[in-house]
Amino acid sequence: MHTHTQCYFTSCTYTQGATDVKRVAEENNILEPYVIVIGSPDHYTQAFLIIDGRLIGEIKDVEIVPLVLLASYYVFNICYPKGLSAFYSILEVIVLNTPLSKTSPSIQHVFASIQNN
Numbered sequence: 851m852h853t854h855t856q857c858y859f860t861s862c863t864y865t866q867g868a869t870d871v872k873r874v875a876e877e878n879n880i881l882e883p884y885v886i887v888i889g890s891p892d893h894y895t896q897a898f899l900i901i902d903g904r905l906i907g908e909i910k911d912v913e914i915v916p917l918v919l920l921a922s923y924y925v926f927n928i929c930y931p932k933g934l935s936a937f938y939s940i941l942e943v944i945v946l947n948t949p950l951s952k953t954s955p956s957i958q959h960v961f962a963s964i965q966n967n
Contacts, residue, residue: 864890875900882931883922885915901926916941 864887865874871886878884881902888896897915899906901922909918920941923930930938939957942948950958 871898872905875903875905879903882928883919883926885909885919887912917945920945 869888871888874886875898878900880900883899883901886898886900887894888898894912897909897912899909899918899922906922909915920938922928923938924942924946929935936954936957939948939953940960943950943953943957943961950961
């Protein structure tokens, strides 16, 4: 059984037990970068990066999934999903040192609020 859900950082497909990751990726028919997780949100055994419906590779450390996805969007010049653009814009500032002047006013406001506290 496969459950496709919106995670805090991207779309994920959770699947229980051994599975053919390539087949799941093809069946999902999702073009944007996302992750297939073997297991559940609370307990996973493996995670895989999928782009354009193709298995790219295994992500050995689930803690770096957001960075792997950021790099995927950046390298392949893919627009961020509408609901996650602020999240990835903040990561760009923190990880890629993108100047705040190149971000939206709402992102600039977030960083100004953090600096004032």
